[in-house]
Amino acid sequence: xxxxxxxxxxxxxxxxxxxxxxxxxxxxxxxxxxxxxxxxxxxxxxxxxx
Numbered sequence: 568x569x570x571x572x573x574x575x576x577x578x579x580x581x582x583x584x585x586x587x588x589x590x591x592x593x594x595x596x597x598x599x600x601x602x603x604x605x606x607x608x609x610x611x612x613x614x615x616x617x
Contacts, residue, residue, distance in 0.1 A: 579587055 575591070579585055
């Protein structure tokens with residue numbers, strides 16, 4: 568997992584694609600939110616966002 572992160576940041580640095588960082592961060596944040604809220608009482612409120 569750490570190697571993937573290093574490769575990703577190396578790619579962004581070499582190709583000057585720094586705009587990918589916020590996109591990746593938001594995708595990870597939304598994915599984590601969906602995983603954590605899957606079995607909780609918050610799930611119906613999160614699914615209404617999508």
